[in-house]
Amino acid sequence: MNIRQQYMTLLEQLVAIPSVSAMETHLPEIATIIANEFRKLGAQVIYDDTYFAPFILAKFLSRNPNAKTLVIYNHYDVQPAEPLNLWQSDPWRLTAHDGKLYGRGVDDDKGNLTARLAAIAEYLIENNQELPINITFIVEGSEETASRYLTAYLAKYQDQLQADLVIWESGGKNAEDIIEIFGGNKGIVTFDLSVTTAANDLHSSLAAIVDSAPMRLSRAIATLFDSLGNIAVPHFYDDVVEPNDREKALVQALPLTRESLIAQHGLTVPLYSDRNGDNLKETLYFKPTINIEGITSGYNGNGVKTVLPATATAKLESRLVPNMSPDLTLQRISDHLQAAGLSDIVITKTLGQPGYRSDMSDPEILRVIDVVANYYHVSPVVLPTSPGTGPMAIIHQSLQAPIASFGVGYAGTKDHAPNENIRLSDYNQHIDVIKALIKRYEL
Amino acid sequence: MNIRQQYMTLLEQLVAIPSVSAMETHLPEIATIIANEFRKLGAQVIYDDTYFAPFILAKFLSRNPNAKTLVIYNHYDVQPAEPLNLWQSDPWRLTAHDGKLYGRGVDDDKGNLTARLAAIAEYLIENNQELPINITFIVEGSEETASRYLTAYLAKYQDQLQADLVIWESGGKNAEDIIEIFGGNKGIVTFDLSVTTAANDLHSSLAAIVDSAPMRLSRAIATLFDSLGNIAVPHFYDDVVEPNDREKALVQALPLTRESLIAQHGLTVPLYSDRNGDNLKETLYFKPTINIEGITSGYNGNGVKTVLPATATAKLESRLVPNMSPDLTLQRISDHLQAAGLSDIVITKTLGQPGYRSDMSDPEILRVIDVVANYYHVSPVVLPTSPGTGPMAIIHQSLQAPIASFGVGYAGTKDHAPNENIRLSDYNQHIDVIKALIKRYEL
Known part of the structure; x- marks a missing residue:
């Protein structure tokens, strides 16, 4: 051999x-x-x-x-x-x-x-x-x-x-x-969002008068983004170090195209850069992100279960560019949810690095x-x-x-x-x- | 015996x-x-x-x-x-x-x-x-x-x-x-919402430029409601038969109180009626609902998985009052998602009855x-x-x-x-x- x-x-x-x-x-x-x-x-x-x-x-x-x-x-x-x-x-x-x-x-x-x-x-x-x-x-x-x-x-x-x-x-x-x-x-901070809205899962007839946990969690997640794909958390981008000219030039020299990205991954929704007019390559390399790694709540088996779920959990991550602090980023997300009337969403940091x-x-x-x-x-x-x-x-x-x-x-x-x-x-x-x-x- | x-x-x-x-x-x-x-x-x-x-x-x-x-x-x-x-x-x-x-x-x-x-x-x-x-x-x-x-x-x-x-x-x-x-x-129509955003789950670094499936699904769910708990789907309430005076009186005679509801179910978020000023009992008995029975996407195991999920699914139901059609209600929800730029959300009816x-x-x-x-x-x-x-x-x-x-x-x-x-x-x-x-x- x-x-x-x-x-x-x-x-x-x-x-x-x-x-x-x-x-x-x-x-x-x-x-x-x-x-x-x-x-x-x-x-x-x-x-x-x-x-x-x-x-x-x-x-x-x-x-x-x-x-x-x-x-x-x-x-x-x-x-x-x-x-x-x-x-x-x-x-x-x-x-x-x-x-x-x-x-x-x-x-x-x-x-x-x-x-x-x-x-x-x-x-x-x-x-x-x-x-x-x-x-x-x-x-x-x-x-x-x-x-x-x-x-x-x-x-x-x-x-x-x-x-x-x-x-x-x-x-x-x-x-x-x-x-x-x-x-x-990029750096990263990962965290769980979880919410409990009642002592037990409820009969879903009560949906006339109370939120379900998955509804509140969905709302929390939705508030993190605008419809163009920008992150809507106030001050989220404050500490972002803009790339210098050499860095921009290196990235622009990349053969990456929107067409190749779409084809390679079978993407079916418009790229953010197609929606908000930002530069595709600079966005990918120099912008921080928020991503939902997973979400779960209620009944997901076969058929129908008329239940109003009392708990919901999502795993999220934010990728950071240099100069962004994992902890401060998470604090800003927390402040944002608080301001959006979603202070019952519990945030638990799991990991972080710059x-x-x-x-x-x-x-x-x-x-x-x-x-x-x-x-x-x-x-x-x-x-x-x-x-x-x-x-x-x-x-x-x-x-x-x-x-x-x-x-x-x-x-x-x-x-x-x-x-x-x-x-x-x-x-x-x-x-x-x-x-x-x-x-x-x-x- | x-x-x-x-x-x-x-x-x-x-x-x-x-x-x-x-x-x-x-x-x-x-x-x-x-x-x-x-x-x-x-x-x-x-x-x-x-x-x-x-x-x-x-x-x-x-x-x-x-x-x-x-x-x-x-x-x-x-x-x-x-x-x-x-x-x-x-x-x-x-x-x-x-x-x-x-x-x-x-x-x-x-x-x-x-x-x-x-x-x-x-x-x-x-x-x-x-x-x-x-x-x-x-x-x-x-x-x-x-x-x-x-x-x-x-x-x-x-x-x-x-x-x-x-x-x-x-x-x-x-x-x-x-x-x-x-x-x-009440009647009911139950349906699944599902979305696929890519051919495979992606490395989550791509979250800088593409939506994840759970993000789009969360947005779709969030658009169904306003912050007061009202359903934000246009024409959703159009066919609602208002209760007559006898029906209202019967419901008002109910000993049900907001305090008893909250205590009985351990509710931790404000009732819709506390937010939008509607009558609690009439809301519970005479208003149609949309509820999320379950939602699932991506990785929900232990720890962290830096993945951008390509698929997400939720089970939803809408409870209907007399004169509301299950199919027309679902059509209105579909039209709403379409108008919100979420036409990639696939709606599948599972059950319906008036x-x-x-x-x-x-x-x-x-x-x-x-x-x-x-x-x-x-x-x-x-x-x-x-x-x-x-x-x-x-x-x-x-x-x-x-x-x-x-x-x-x-x-x-x-x-x-x-x-x-x-x-x-x-x-x-x-x-x-x-x-x-x-x-x-x-x-």
């Missing part, structure tokens, strides 16, 4: 473990396996299981005392696989089909982790076990639940951490099949761009931020190094959704380009 | 059968048992299993060829028992506790059925198996799902049906513990009122309509007789909700008063 086959077997093993951090399942189990893989490759490993999801710090040291340090950040936790009925294969079994690999976490983030391990393994064998840079892996297990303990963890190991460049856990090719490099991501954007003209970032461009024979799409969320702000706070995000994904990857998949060719290219990046430091 | 114990055993047997018409479970099974009970008592039984829920027509004939005919309408189907975790005893086991009987259907409607059977059984034994009136039971199994086949069934047996008075399936004592007699009920109000000065109704007043030593509360729904309009259309509704329930009965219960004393009183009504026809 060659090195790549060996790490494909590891990926198969990792996908088979439903390491869902939201459910707190199988986290130490998978972390132990990964830590051992680092040890096998010769890394110094610090395995810290103080937290519900253990952290792995794995250091590959160069023999060159002046070597720079590359930090690679990955995570072994995944999103839940539900709704299970929409998967065309078992989400917990790595399934190869038509040149693609399917399974929960195959992109986000187990595939990225094993590709990078394979790259280092191959590089070491091909280069007499020598590295021109120090490579430090930080692997956590709570990325999908807002990296709850990452701040505390990084503080604890602050004196052992140092970096010139950070390679981020995620990324890949866009809808035009061009490799992208991100330098930032956003971050790298300086995309940093020399280390430019080096990455160059290596990627040379390898793929195409200029990568370079973006100051991803529209998604991750703990970049926390990592940057600790390491004070610029961050570049690129990985094994592509536009059809379906992170967080059923049938998450990657293309085997992208996976192998990522192994190659990580090796090429290491090699560049030989110079 | 005396007669009442015998029929209590039957009630125990019936409650143990989860005859949920919404799930179409156990309906022929329970109908067969009930038909046999009628046969045991000497009734002529026509058991019609053409429909998913068999109908039972059971006739007890008087030897007096000039005897009037009393029709008693009951049903053996029940609402689902969910949410199961809120029951303090097994919903499918008749449980006696503190003078009360608990179980799904113990009031609605199995308790009413067995009490009436017990009344006839006792009357026959105490009166040499002779009846001063003909008594015809119509027992169906789809009352909780809008009596889907009742119209067709009644048409089929039209030449065998005749009535001077109809005793309805439900009723009981109010919050002041006074027996009530209803002469009408409302009805009896003339509460009919001599047969006055006789019932007098019997009830004499038995309970108190003037019953007489109401032209219940705030709830039932197929009175269908029955009235066929039988052309006034309808009186009173039964074994009380204010704490919790029909359709967890811990449905009746008081044993009310149950026995209902047996007594049905016997007294039969006896009155001896005169």
